[in-house]
Amino acid sequence: MAALRNMSLFRKTGLVAFCLFGVISSLTSVLTAWTLYGLMTREYVSKGTAIAHSIAGASQEILLNRDAATVQSMIDQYLEIEGVAYVFVTDGEGLVVSHTFVPEFPPMLREVRGQKHETTVTSLEIAHYGRVIDICAPILGGLAGHVHVGMGKELILTYFWKVVFRMQGLLFIIFWVCVGILYMMMRRISRPLGQLTDYARKLAAHDFSATIDIRTRDELAVLGRAMMSMGQELSLLFSEMESEVDKATADLRDHMAYLAAIIDNLADGLLVVDVNGAVSVINPAMREFFGLGETPCKGRSPARLFPEEITSMADRIRRCTDEVLSAEIPLTRGRTGKAVGSSIFAGSPAGQCLGGVLLIRDITREKELDQLKTDFISTVSHELRTPMTSVLGFSKIIRKKLDKTVFPLLTGVGDVEKPINQVRGNMDIIVAEAERLTELINDVLDIARMEAGEIHWRDENVSVVSVLERSKEATRGLWEAKGLAVEVEAADGLPEVRGDRDRLVQVVVNLLSNAVKFTKEGPICCSAALEGEYVRVSVRDNGSGIDPADLRLVFDKFKQVGDTLTGKPEGSGLGLPICRQIVERHGGTIQAESEPGKGSVFSFTLPVVRETVEASREDAEPSRCPVYSGDAAWKGRAAPKVLVVDDDPALIEYLSQVFEEQGFAVCEARNGPEAVAAARSLLPDLITMDIMMPGMDGHQVIDRLRAMPETRDIPILVISALSGTGAGDMALLKPVDDEAVLEAAGTLLRGKACGDACIVLGESGECDLNGLRILCAGEVTFATAEEFWPLVEGGFRGTVFIAAEAVGGVELERLTRLGGVSVILLPPFAEN
Amino acid sequence: MAKKILIVDDEVHIKMLLEQTLEELEDEFEVDLYTASDGEEGLEFIRSKRPDLVFLDIMMPKMNGYEVCRVIKDDPSLHDVKIILLTAKGQEVDRKQGLELGAMMYMTKPFDPDEILRVSKELLEL
Numbered sequence: 001m002a003a004l005r006n007m008s009l010f011r012k013t014g015l016v017a018f019c020l021f022g023v024i025s026s027l028t029s030v031l032t033a034w035t036l037y038g039l040m041t042r043e044y045v046s047k048g049t050a051i052a053h054s055i056a057g058a059s060q061e062i063l064l065n066r067d068a069a070t071v072q073s074m075i076d077q078y079l080e081i082e083g084v085a086y087v088f089v090t091d092g093e094g095l096v097v098s099h100t101f102v103p104e105f106p107p108m109l110r111e112v113r114g115q116k117h118e119t120t121v122t123s124l125e126i127a128h129y130g131r132v133i134d135i136c137a138p139i140l141g142g143l144a145g146h147v148h149v150g151m152g153k154e155l156i157l158t159y160f161w162k163v164v165f166r167m168q169g170l171l172f173i174i175f176w177v178c179v180g181i182l183y184m185m186m187r188r189i190s191r192p193l194g195q196l197t198d199y200a201r202k203l204a205a206h207d208f209s210a211t212i213d214i215r216t217r218d219e220l221a222v223l224g225r226a227m228m229s230m231g232q233e234l235s236l237l238f239s240e241m242e243s244e245v246d247k248a249t250a251d252l253r254d255h256m257a258y259l260a261a262i263i264d265n266l267a268d269g270l271l272v273v274d275v276n277g278a279v280s281v282i283n284p285a286m287r288e289f290f291g292l293g294e295t296p297c298k299g300r301s302p303a304r305l306f307p308e309e310i311t312s313m314a315d316r317i318r319r320c321t322d323e324v325l326s327a328e329i330p331l332t333r334g335r336t337g338k339a340v341g342s343s344i345f346a347g348s349p350a351g352q353c354l355g356g357v358l359l360i361r362d363i364t365r366e367k368e369l370d371q372l373k374t375d376f377i378s379t380v381s382h383e384l385r386t387p388m389t390s391v392l393g394f395s396k397i398i399r400k401k402l403d404k405t406v407f408p409l410l411t412g413v414g415d416v417e418k419p420i421n422q423v424r425g426n427m428d429i430i431v432a433e434a435e436r437l438t439e440l441i442n443d444v445l446d447i448a449r450m451e452a453g454e455i456h457w458r459d460e461n462v463s464v465v466s467v468l469e470r471s472k473e474a475t476r477g478l479w480e481a482k483g484l485a486v487e488v489e490a491a492d493g494l495p496e497v498r499g500d501r502d503r504l505v506q507v508v509v510n511l512l513s514n515a516v517k518f519t520k521e522g523p524i525c526c527s528a529a530l531e532g533e534y535v536r537v538s539v540r541d542n543g544s545g546i547d548p549a550d551l552r553l554v555f556d557k558f559k560q561v562g563d564t565l566t567g568k569p570e571g572s573g574l575g576l577p578i579c580r581q582i583v584e585r586h587g588g589t590i591q592a593e594s595e596p597g598k599g600s601v602f603s604f605t606l607p608v609v610r611e612t613v614e615a616s617r618e619d620a621e622p623s624r625c626p627v628y629s630g631d632a633a634w635k636g637r638a639a640p641k642v643l644v645v646d647d648d649p650a651l652i653e654y655l656s657q658v659f660e661e662q663g664f665a666v667c668e669a670r671n672g673p674e675a676v677a678a679a680r681s682l683l684p685d686l687i688t689m690d691i692m693m694p695g696m697d698g699h700q701v702i703d704r705l706r707a708m709p710e711t712r713d714i715p716i717l718v719i720s721a722l723s724g725t726g727a728g729d730m731a732l733l734k735p736v737d738d739e740a741v742l743e744a745a746g747t748l749l750r751g752k753a754c755g756d757a758c759i760v761l762g763e764s765g766e767c768d769l770n771g772l773r774i775l776c777a778g779e780v781t782f783a784t785a786e787e788f789w790p791l792v793e794g795g796f797r798g799t800v801f802i803a804a805e806a807v808g809g810v811e812l813e814r815l816t817r818l819g820g821v822s823v824i825l826l827p828p829f830a831e832n
Numbered sequence: 833m834a835k836k837i838l839i840v841d842d843e844v845h846i847k848m849l850l851e852q853t854l855e856e857l858e859d860e861f862e863v864d865l866y867t868a869s870d871g872e873e874g875l876e877f878i879r880s881k882r883p884d885l886v887f888l889d890i891m892m893p894k895m896n897g898y899e900v901c902r903v904i905k906d907d908p909s910l911h912d913v914k915i916i917l918l919t920a921k922g923q924e925v926d927r928k929q930g931l932e933l934g935a936m937m938y939m940t941k942p943f944d945p946d947e948i949l950r951v952s953k954e955l956l957e958l
Contacts, residue, residue, distance in 0.1 A: 381920055382891060382919075382920035383920075384920075385920035385940070385941040385942055386843055386845075386846065386920050386941060387845075388941070388942040389845075389846055389849065389920070389941040389942035389943060390843075390845040390846060390849055391942075392942045392944075393846075393849040393853065393942065393943070393945050394845075394849055394852075396944070396945050396946075397849070397852050397853060397945060400945075434942075438942050456928075730954065731936070731937075743957070747957060
């Protein structure tokens with residue numbers, strides 16, 4: 001029962017049933033009692049009426065006779081009948097003839113008057129008798145009087161209550177019997193329900209071993225079975241899930257162990273810092289690199305554990321920047337490490353930042369290898385160059401001595417013409433091959449040095465057009481010898497690129513000489529055009545072209561296109577790889593396109609740098625020089641004009657004084673662009689040049705001046721702390737004294753005017769030698785057309801005389817481009 | 833007064849080559865040629881005879897070319913001695929080092945005899 005009470009469902013049902021039962025039973029008993037009351041009242045009334053009529057009928061004569069005693073006895077009899085409270089008879093005048101009241105007749109009854117012909121029923125309440133129903137029946141239509149019979153109502157009420165109580169009692173018994181039966185049934189239902197509940201609780205507590213046994217053969221049994229199978233299903237699912245979770249956990253553990261093993265066994269040092277800058281992961285290699293041993297590191301600041309370089313890197317990478325930092329860092333035991341650091345982002349590309357990771361690789365061995373490579377290059381360089389020097393040098397000396405001394409002695413001696421020519425030819429071959437070998441050695445060393453990162457790259461603004469022009473000039477000998485033409489086409493307003501001018505010239509020269517090598521006729525086109533943020537330089541020929549299969553190999557080392565067994569390879573096969581190295585170092589790419597039989601296009605791109613171009617132009621603005629509109633200002637002045645270029649104002653002042661004292665006109669420029677502008681507008685007779693200047697250095701200025709036809713011939717005296725750099729026409733070392741400067745200037749100025757030496761194109765017999773002696777202070781050389789170019793281009797300074805007859809065979813334009821060479825055309829030789 | 837040219841090189845062949853190359857100057861101008869086989873010998877000569885021009889090899893026994901240069905640079909009385917470094921080491925660092933040590937020029941082997949002649953004439957102002 002206690003269990004039952006605890007169940008709110010049963011309690012509620014019980015309560016409702018109890019109330020319902022109470023209401024129903026009360027209503028039922030009230031209805032029944034009321035019906036009984038009404039029926040009994042009617043019964044009593046009819047009974048009373050019957051009695052009244054009986055008395056009335058029987059007592060007519062008696063009454064007429066006024067025999068009261070008889071009436072009395074008669075009515076007394078009726079008093080015996082159950083429910084009759086009283087009987088009395090009145091006469092026609094309403095006087096009471098006889099009555100059954102003891103002791104006295106209640107006076108209130110005298111008021112009750114009956115009707116003449118019908119029976120009346122009246123409810124009254126009489127003292128001592130309670131409530132009664134008075135039934136009044138007339139005797140002989142009221143003439144003989146009336147009979148009154150009083151039926152006691154109390155009896156009816158007594159019965160009424162008796163019935164109510166009995167019924168209530170019965171219903172009460174029935175109720176409790178019902179409750180008992182219900183309880184028994186409930187128990188039958190609630191036990192399996194309790195079992196189900198228990199089972200469900202156990203299931204909820206993940207106890208899948210519990211069972212349920214309901215044998216009621218009703219819905220509960222079905223429910224029980226369903227729950228059992230559900231429990232089994234759940235148990236199965238649960239165990240499956242558990243095994244899955246176990247497996248996943250094991251996998252995860254394995255994976256973590258795998259990662260941890262990788263990190264622990266990493267030869268590189270690994271350091272992870274979180275966003276707060278504290279160490280979160282560190283591997284043994286890292287500990288070893290910095291001699292940390294077993295020091296606890298996790299959660300500590302790198303500043304307490306690592307040197308300054310690492311600390312600052314860690315601090316930068318944890319700030320979640322996109323940059324990748326790298327640095328060389330000294331490690332313990334004299335080792336060197338290369339550290340690379342970057343920020344960590346969860347998810348790509350810009351997820352949540354988790355800090356930074358730093359990897360350090362021990363590059364001690366690489367550094368050693370690098371050093372080894374450098375040493376090797378240095379050694380090979382020395383060991384190859386020294387014997388080559390002897391071979392080439394002696395070959396040239398032998399050739400020279402044979403030509404100058406030995407062969408002239410032998411001319412006309414017997415049959416020596418052929419051997420002499422053979423020896424001369426052989427000497428030429430030896431020299432040419434030695435030169436080729438030298439070139440190969442230079443190329444090999446060049447590329448080895450580039451790969452070893454040994455080359456120092458200059459970083460300057462370079463005009464692509466000037467590179468093309470210089471390359472064209474440098475290869476002039478080659479293409480003119482084959483009778484080819486080189487056309488330079490450059491788009492207008494081409495921006496400058498940034499890089500090493502000489503190296504870029506090297507690239508174009510290489511491409512041009514390749515083009516010349518494989519072209520038989522037709523122009524070679526060398527062009528430059530803007531292509532987005534790049535300048536593209538292309539060298540196009542219409543030579544033999546390259547097979548598509550070979551095209552991708554041309555930039556590989558020692559690859560030469562074509563059959564190298566039958567076709568004689570020319571060059572080292574390193575030219576294009578060197579070009580590629582140079583172009584890639586400048587941030588560009590190099591490509592080759594070709595169609596066999598139709599020609600090839602080799603092109604490369606160089607990134608444009610616009611802002612620096614602007615900057616260098618601005619630099620050129622402030623010039624301390626009066627910029628004359630032309631060279632008119634100088635005309636009429638006999639004094640030589642000197643442009644002094646130096647970034648040191650003190651030295652400018654000093655040099656200006658030195659020159660001015662000697663009557664020179666002096667102009668000054670403080671930087672490269674200013675110097676170039678001044679030289680172009682003023683056309684001085686001499687320029688003194690500093691090499692070390694900010695922005696544009698002396699080499700670049702000299703290169704630029706040499707590239708412009710109008711300034712090409714101006715002699716340049718280099719006055720620098722880094723003397724002898726091979727630039728300019730002469731060099732003086734700082735500190736300089738005035739005598740040395742003036743002496744050098746004098747030499748250069750004299751050299752520019754009709755120089756010491758002269759070359760005459762033609763035979764000695766064709767010239768007025770006396771006239772020449774006046775013009776030439778130095779040696780006079782007579783040259784044939786074949787000897788002429790090697791002589792002139794081999795560093796000759798002086799005056800070249802060309803007879804009018806021979807002018808047609810000489811390219812005057814080419815001649816005038818050479819520095820330090822003056823040309824005098826001789827008038828037609830007069831017979832007399 | 834005859835100009836003095838000193839050739840310092842441990843390689844006999846190179847020394848011969850330079851000698852033979854410069855003989856042309858000896859014939860034409862008043863130039864005397866001298867040779868030395870290592871740095872020490874060369875430096876001794878430079879100190880005693882004050883040559884006008886020195887062709888100095890870098891890789892030599894006893895005392896290398898850089899050391900010779902350094903000594904000359906530190907001695908103000910030797911400042912008018914012009915030095916041309918002649919070397920097979922063609923690396924940028926070597927070149928820079930040589931010029932910083934006060935060499936007038938830096939020529940790499942193999943060199944062209946004509947170039948040697950031209951440079952010598954220029955530096956000796958012949």
